[in-house]
Amino acid sequence: MELDTKTPPYNTGDPTSFAYVSARERWPVIITQGIDDVHRSTWASKDEAAATEGKWIISELARLKYELQHDRELDPIPDDGEADAAAYNRELEALGRPKWHSVPWLYSECYLYRRISSIFKQTQKWKYYDIFARQKMSTFQSSRPAVLELAGRYKNIVTELESKHTIKGAQTQEDLLEAERALFVEMCEICLWGNATDLSLLTNLSYEDIQKLQGSEARKASEKNILVNDLGEAFKILVAAQRSGKKDRRLDIVLDNAGFELFVDLILAGYLLAAGLANTIVLHPKSIPWFVSDVLPQDFAALLVALADPQAFYSQLSDSDKEAGKVASPLSDSDVSNLKFLFEHWSRLHTEGQLVLRPNTFWTAAGSYWRLPKTEPSLHDDLQQSELVVFKGDLNYRKLTGDAAWPASTPFEEAIGPLGPGSGVRVLALRTCKADVVVGLPEGEDERVKATEGGGGDSGARKWAWSGKWAVVQFSNGKA
Numbered sequence: 001m002e003l004d005t006k007t008p009p010y011n012t013g014d015p016t017s018f019a020y021v022s023a024r025e026r027w028p029v030i031i032t033q034g035i036d037d038v039h040r041s042t043w044a045s046k047d048e049a050a051a052t053e054g055k056w057i058i059s060e061l062a063r064l065k066y067e068l069q070h071d072r073e074l075d076p077i078p079d080d081g082e083a084d085a086a087a088y089n090r091e092l093e094a095l096g097r098p099k100w101h102s103v104p105w106l107y108s109e110c111y112l113y114r115r116i117s118s119i120f121k122q123t124q125k126w127k128y129y130d131i132f133a134r135q136k137m138s139t140f141q142s143s144r145p146a147v148l149e150l151a152g153r154y155k156n157i158v159t160e161l162e163s164k165h166t167i168k169g170a171q172t173q174e175d176l177l178e179a180e181r182a183l184f185v186e187m188c189e190i191c192l193w194g195n196a197t198d199l200s201l202l203t204n205l206s207y208e209d210i211q212k213l214q215g216s217e218a219r220k221a222s223e224k225n226i227l228v229n230d231l232g233e234a235f236k237i238l239v240a241a242q243r244s245g246k247k248d249r250r251l252d253i254v255l256d257n258a259g260f261e262l263f264v265d266l267i268l269a270g271y272l273l274a275a276g277l278a279n280t281i282v283l284h285p286k287s288i289p290w291f292v293s294d295v296l297p298q299d300f301a302a303l304l305v306a307l308a309d310p311q312a313f314y315s316q317l318s319d320s321d322k323e324a325g326k327v328a329s330p331l332s333d334s335d336v337s338n339l340k341f342l343f344e345h346w347s348r349l350h351t352e353g354q355l356v357l358r359p360n361t362f363w364t365a366a367g368s369y370w371r372l373p374k375t376e377p378s379l380h381d382d383l384q385q386s387e388l389v390v391f392k393g394d395l396n397y398r399k400l401t402g403d404a405a406w407p408a409s410t411p412f413e414e415a416i417g418p419l420g421p422g423s424g425v426r427v428l429a430l431r432t433c434k435a436d437v438v439v440g441l442p443e444g445e446d447e448r449v450k451a452t453e454g455g456g457g458d459s460g461a462r463k464w465a466w467s468g469k470w471a472v473v474q475f476s477n478g479k480a
């Protein structure tokens with residue numbers, strides 16, 4: 001089988017890679033949490049047929065976990081009625097029926113979520129069940145302080161832009177441009193760090209930990225951890241398009257996680273529309289439960305429902321909070337009104353077609369985005385229509401770069417191959433680093449960060465890139 005990139009991809013058999021830890025430690029925990037979730041739903045179900053199927057699902061998940069932990073071969077995905085199983089299985093054959101502990105990381109991790117999905121697709125009553133929905137919603141609830149802080153600011157900014165076409169304090173056109181640029185950078189950085197609360201990595205995060213990651217103080221302190229920051233170039237592209245008088249100016253966001261991250265992505269989307277920096281935003285969600293926290297179309301709906309009646313949403317307590325004897329404190333009137341403003345604004349943008357959700361099964365295929373022009377030419381064409389395509393999060397970055405062991409100083413444009421120069425697609429990656437692959441760093445930077453505490457030193461492992469503490473924001477102008 002032909003590799004996507006000449007540079008080989010990371011592999012679960014490499015003890016210096018985060019792939020190694022992922023396959024042996026992280027994935028069994030994720031499956032176990034999934035079993036717990038199905039257990040709860042099965043136990044709560046009054047429908048006998050659903051309960052019977054629930055028990056079968058649990059036994060299938062337990063079998064998957066056993067195979068993983070005992071380093072068995074990856075079995076073909078059973079025929080579950082979905083067209084993409086064949087491509088997964090062809091690739092599995094081409095890889096020579098690998099075992100869990102020595103298989104390309106990107107393929108095997110995608111396969112894991114596709115296998116889990118196939119278990120549900122084979123049932124009658126659980127076909128559309130999201131095994132990760134509970135975790136996603138409860139982490140969003142834990143983000144309450146940051147959500148309230150941002151909702152208040154958003155309402156002020158958007159109201160000002162929509163009623164007076166300006167931003168507070170801006171006297172001249174230059175002031176306004178500078179204010180728009182500063183807000184663009186700030187909102188993109190909020191979107192960037194919103195990704196740090198990803199659930200697949202932070203398997204046991206406390207309420208306090210989540211809050212620390214999300215406040216405005218934390219953001220300022222983290223700016224020095226953005227190793228490459230191309231936001232200025234991306235902003236120039238949007239302004240140039242606006243000034244050209246072009247009527248259709250679209251920006252795309254290839255989404256990553258639900259909950260707080262989706263909330264901040266929508267904050268950015270609403271801002272860009274209100275400021276006239278774009279006039280359509282296309283959001284690309286996943287089609288099956290994916291890497292625990294990724295956005296499904298129903299997560300978008302669930303977020304709007306939560307904001308439509310925020311008091312009710314925040315008065316629901318998780319089981320663990322109930323057990324701990326916690327009580328929910330009610331929201332203030334102004335918090336409620338700010339959140340309802342968000343609900344109304346986003347619902348209106350959605351209804352009027354300025355905020356569009358566009359799923360495609362390409363996003364849950366096993367391969368890297370090097371394959372896009374060949375395997376999904378219509379999606380490639382579609383992305384070429386956009387002024388800028390923002391790729392959120394770690395997995396999207398791994399897929400852009402083929403998850404390959406590039407030298408860290410490899411130019412970003414080179415590492416994204418067919419989506420680089422000449423592709424007709426402008427790529428902006430907003431990525432907090434949670435995996436080995438990193439490109440586009442200045443010479444010597446990798447070594448500098450390796451030498452920091454916990455950075456990996458000369459162990460041969462790029463440990464600094466596993467924690468979500470460091471980030472890169474990288475741009476490639478495929479239309480230049």
Ligand SMILES: O=P(O)(O)OC[C@H]1O[C@](O)(CO)[C@@H](O)[C@@H]1O
Nearest residue numbers: 198200201393394395396434435
């Ligand atoms: O939600 P994100 O940012 O894509 O994070 C998921 C990533 O985190 C991990 O689960 C842990 O590094 C990776 O396997 C995966 O690429």
Ligand SMILES: [Mg+2]
Nearest residue numbers: 195256393394
């Ligand atoms: Mg992410």
Ligand SMILES: [Mn+2]
Nearest residue numbers: 256257291294
């Ligand atoms: Mn994710």
